[in-house]
Amino acid sequence: TEKLNLLYEGKAKRIYRTNEESVLLVSYKNSATAFNGGKKAEIEGKGRLNNEISSLLFEKLAEKGIESHFIKKLSETEQLVKEVTIVPLEVVVRNIMAGSLSKRLGIEEGTPLQKPIVEFYYKDDALGDPLITEDHIDVLEAATKEQVQELKTAALKVNDVLISHFKQCGIRLVDFKLEFGLTSEGKLLLADEISPDTCRLWDEETNEKFDKDVFRRDIGSLTDAYSVILNRLGGEAACT
Ligand code: C5P
Numbered sequence: 001t002e003k004l005n006l007l008y009e010g011k012a013k014r015i016y017r018t019n020e021e022s023v024l025l026v027s028y029k030n031s032a033t034a035f036n037g038g039k040k041a042e043i044e045g046k047g048r049l050n051n052e053i054s055s056l057l058f059e060k061l062a063e064k065g066i067e068s069h070f071i072k073k074l075s076e077t078e079q080l081v082k083e084v085t086i087v088p089l090e091v092v093v094r095n096i097m098a099g100s101l102s103k104r105l106g107i108e109e110g111t112p113l114q115k116p117i118v119e120f121y122y123k124d125d126a127l128g129d130p131l132i133t134e135d136h137i138d139v140l141e142a143a144t145k146e147q148v149q150e151l152k153t154a155a156l157k158v159n160d161v162l163i164s165h166f167k168q169c170g171i172r173l174v175d176f177k178l179e180f181g182l183t184s185e186g187k188l189l190l191a192d193e194i195s196p197d198t199c200r201l202w203d204e205e206t207n208e209k210f211d212k213d214v215f216r217r218d219i220g221s222l223t224d225a226y227s228v229i230l231n232r233l234g235g236e237a238a239c240t
Helices: 046-063 099-105 135-140 146-166 222-232
Strands: 003-009 013-018 024-026 030-032 040-044 070-075 078-082 089-096 112-123 171-182 188-191 198-202
Touching: 013 188, 046 070, 046 078, 046 146, 046 222, 089 146, 112 135, 112 146, 135 146, 146 171, 146 188
Parallel strands: none
Antiparallel strands: 003 013, 013 024, 024 078, 030 040, 070 078, 089 112, 089 171, 171 188, 171 198
């Protein structure tokens, strides 16, 4: 597969067209951003860690019957994916109270939830990705009612698989964000990435954080934290 022109550059990834139809190349960058771009850093090794972790997780999901845009890992920092049109929604699943929900509801971080919560945020940087309701999704025409149900069901399925997979590695899946896209045939497909940038991952025993909160809250080395996740998932973390 040949890498052709740059299609899109986001905060953490670049997306290139390839010589194969409907196949795109995702290149993971070393940039770390938080607070909607308000905090930024270049962190050597981050792109590789997220590419490896995301590839392993998409492979695990495929093994469990959950399809995604992921085709295969190409190199340390690159993967091939199926082309989709991203649905402008961030689908967040929460198992344990943390982050923005903890703030919004005034409930202490770490409080377990009786059942997983699914939330939708509107993907719009200028608006700061606001939390929205299903009626808002209707008004915005961001997805149909049927698609919203499909997104919820798919997100909860992903949650089941990831909870048990991370549990085997001694990690608690606190919450995470998913994105979905539509193929040219109109099929909804899990897309984007699943990595410590998009999940909260805590040590089962100590509650130590191995995710982007380390960067957001300045509480340690991001690459050390992400390497722990890659190691525990069975990958080879860098010793650089
Ligand atoms: O900040 P908040 O608590 O709403 O985040 C919930 C989950 O979604 C966290 O795991 C966070 O890393 C992820 N998230 C993300 N991208 C965003 C917002 C949240 O990956 N733009």
